[in-house]
Amino acid sequence: MAQEFDGLAAIVTGGASGIGAAIAAELVAAGASVAVLDLTESVSPDVTSLRADVGDDASVREAVVAAAERFGRLDIVVNNAGIGAQGTIEDNTDAEWARVLDINVVGMVRVARAALPFLRQSRAAAIVNTCSIAATAGLPQRALYSASKGAVLALTQAMAADHLHEGIRVNCVNPGTADTPWVGRLLASQVDPAAERRALNARQPHGRLVSAQEVAGAVLYLASPRSGSTTGTSIAVDGGMQALRLRPVQ
Template sequence: MTHEFDNLKAIVTGGASGIGAAAVQRLRALGASVAVLDLNPAGAAEGTEALRCDVSDDASVAKAVAAAADRLGGLDVVVNNAGIGAQGTIEANPDEEWRRVLDINVLGIVRVSRAALPHLRKSGSAAIVNTCSIAATAGLPQRALYSASKGAVLSLTLAMAADHVREGIRVNCVNPGTVDTPWV
């Protein structure tokens, strides 16, 4: 039986739980080999390459992406799913919390994508999918910081798509609404 993603190699950040775990399950059902990059990879699905990765640390990202590409035999798909939430109005979160959320939710995507691009350029099926949120386009109460981070993810995705289309690397994002995950 042939599957749509047979012989494709994917990494999913934050793939040990929630939306990331669902993405891993779907990719595997479609035939892909998957590496889970997560702060706590112990929860990764059996049959995946489970690697510890802190998306807020460039060295951790570079090491995990290189190890995933090595173990999988290349990279075709990157799902940038790792992220954290925050609640409150702009007054509720101190500057340090703003920096932390933006570092993980936005710069985490930058770090992982930057490390994966040399591998993706070798693929005839290269794709990057960023997990965004409905919060990027809808004014949600008590979600100023989270919404700002996801608005940045949406804009970053559009810019990355424009930058890499001529290389044959597709870049898109998904904007889920509220999902029953550990954070919610």
Template sequence: MSDFAGLTALVTGGASGIGRATAGLLAERGARVAVLDLDPSAVGPPLLAHRADVTDDTSVRTAVAAAVAGLGGLDVLVNNAGTGAQGTVEDNDDTEWQHVWDVNVVGMVRTTRAALPHLRRSAHAAIVNTCSIAATAGLPRRALYSATKGAVQSLTLAMAADHLPEGIRVNCVNPGTADTPWIGRLLAAADDPAAERAALEARQPTGRLVTAAEVAGAIAYLASPLSGATTGTALAVDGGMQGLRPRPVKR
């Protein structure tokens, strides 16, 4: 496909996992792509790489300006940078709540705010936010993370309403448990990594973790000019976890 030919895209958190898969896919489909990340050292051509800390407004504005200058404009913003947290409401202190909220929610605000003047000049402007199944399903020991992702889904709807008159579409993807470096670190820290992985796989009706490439495909769908009538949508990429209640398989 070449639906992104002639377009430019910016992906935050684009040095690994879902962000890296998304940046690569957009480039394969014709876009000129820049990546923003805390450590973009592993990113090489054809992707452009810029260091940015989404918790720092000056860092974000500087990186977005440099990326747009290098790209020659901006058509697509993928707000993918994020961090995780485990625990009930008792387990995370105020400092961790503030940090995760600052990355997952306010970080999207900072990046979008810096990108909007450039997106307004595009005839195919689109923003895609990476949300989570945690926004729509009650997951154990994910209170803080779920709170931020619930905010991201609501923020997506509000942004879609605000910027529709400007010709900017805003959507989000809601991945299930995805096979990313963060999940890999959680599994490595578990008492029984194999059993923990099996439990995560079992709660998704497909019986496996979501791949980064599958989430990237959904992001590309929402960002593509071919989806010009799609805005204010949360697209689940979760192996059926949100809506399906399959009957147990008899053995």
């Protein structure tokens, strides 16, 4: 029985762990050929692992070309690589602002730019950017990270407008706080990790962290050739945090 992504080739940046690894696994399960672009080699035997640094244009171009040559095509780009940042506007230096924006925003530009010549040849071309609830809700101690993800949301819409008539759809997912290794490290650094986890769970209306697999499911919908009329939009995978205002449980 034919699968939804049979014959299609995808690259997933930051695909060696966390949300990226879940996305890569779901794409493979749906029939796609997948290359993971990451600083760390993927442990999955089902993907092609290519070392790439989204902060370096030459590294990105080399990896994207290698993936396209290996598969003979490139149809889907998942821009998932990114880094976190904590603090108010007083807590990070200019250098740190430049570093985070370079990875989280310009990194997506580098990957998409390198992939465009191949995507233009595809009849099912799609770019999906990993954004965040931080783009649409004011979160404490996340000024720099929020600014970077707000830029990703705006960038997604601009890219969608620029490339619609080339047959390339561009969308993004906005995860809430997800149960990933990065969040695990963040929790471990707190004075009371268990209390901090409870607070993060409670912040999301459904009362728990988002799973990487739930985010991956939204990415596959946006990347699917069945979603040909979906472009320039975002899907919140956040347990209702963006849109719901629930009354406290009595």
